[in-house]
Amino acid sequence: MKKAAGVIALILATGMVGAAGLGLVVLADADASATVVPGGGQGLKGVPEEFRPWFIKASRECTDKGHPELTPALLAAQANQESGFSTDRDLVSPAGAQGPAQFMPGTWATWGRDADGNGVADPYDVGDAVMAQGRYMCSLIKDAKNSNIPGDVRELALAGYNAGWGRVLQFNGVPPKSFAGGQTYDYVRIIMASIPNFEAADGGIEVSGTGTGPDALRKALGELGTPYAWGGGGPAGPSTGFCDGTNGYSNGHCSASVTVGYDCSSLVQYAFWPDLKLPRTAAAQYGATSDRPVARADLKPGDLLFWSNGSSSSIYHVAIYAGDGKVLHAPRTGKTVEVVPLATAMPASDYHGATRP
Structure with a gap:
């Protein structure tokens, strides 16, 4: 002991x-x-x-x-x-x-x-x-x-x-x-x-107000530090994931299958559920909310931000805007749910846009 x-x-x-x-x-x-x-x-x-x-x-x-x-x-x-x-x-x-x-x-x-x-x-x-x-x-x-x-x-x-x-x-x-x-x-x-x-401070984020966005952000802040697991997580919370031949590996081993956690889109899905039942993947979440785009200058806590490899059909990452130029997200294998500056969360050139769920 x-x-x-x-x-x-x-x-x-x-x-x-x-x-x-x-x-x-x-x-x-x-x-x-x-x-x-x-x-x-x-x-x-x-x-x-x-x-x-x-x-x-x-x-x-x-x-x-x-x-x-x-x-x-x-x-x-x-x-x-x-x-x-x-x-x-x-x-x-x-x-x-x-x-x-x-x-x-x-x-x-x-x-x-x-x-x-x-x-x-x-x-x-x-x-x-x-x-x-x-x-x-x-x-x-x-x-x-x-x-x-x-x-x-x-x-x-x-x-x-x-x-x-x-x-x-x-x-x-x-x-x-x-x-x-x-x-x-x-x-x-x-x-x-x-x-x-x-006790860890909730990423230095204080969420005020109520509504779909702020409530989802508060809920997601409760998952700070939870490991990233490719394919893991969902409305009920974190779970083990899986490997698909490319994703979910660490040092040559399938870490996702033995890691209880979230990937980027399952964290978002969990945060908004059940008030808003978003689909499972980042691309599908963009499709479900793209009719409500938000300019970068008008972002509010709880808005969704997306990154892609060039078009809406190749979106690969989603995060939740946490205010003050920061985002909350599950970044990649080997990392945990974290709050980071929007500018450095993913490659700046891949930023595709934001929506308001």
Whole structure:
């Protein structure tokens, strides 16, 4: 397990294992101060690439259920505390908890699903583990809201994940430092304090106003940092892609087939769905919106920008205008969803024009 300077490992005593079976946790120095931060944007930084899209997806599923408190950064901070983002298939706590999210077999039986589509629900698969973590945390946040127990619902949910929801009810809040040697108390404190370490500003973009364009841009900003996957992604979010003989390869290997992410047009399709059901490819998206052209000087956040190899029949890239001369897009294999200057997003000579969806 990953350990920062000045931390120690604490093994729970028998009977102290919570609902998730967390047998091994990392504790910070006793005098570290807790920081409670409000739920922020969906930007994410400082996590391994294979975890990033799953934190975003798990957060989105909870947000869709009316619980925006479960941000990607919160899930990342929790996973870091659980395992240090370990993908070691031999990772088992002394209590028997398994995988990146440290689930006990009995708890996994309740929350585990085959999220990555490989035919097996496995607590060691990153996608399966993170989605189960999110599913369980989302349920605990709901319990916290319904309980009327005072305090931050995120803290209550974290305490429930670590010690079991029964302990939260017993203490009418996060168990005190006197409980279990302060294990749950410190677990909650450390995770809450480390959330800012994983929060990325939404590309420096502040979106004002409402409507199709601004709403789509806000939604797309939530995907910052998601890997590029040729043929991957769609209305439901990121997914693995495929290679077509030319695209999707990295260092001679088909990276798209094992990368969960978006290509340029699937990101756009996802951002506008379901309010506006754009077609799948960049060329088709241009065809669907070309009757509403926009001059470069009149661009507004949420407008679509297109690049081509010479004509509308050879459009190869689409991006979303983010304001202030910047665009948000999924650029190419090996990169992630990013905000960059319009002038350098793609070759300037290939810029074909913009439309307003």
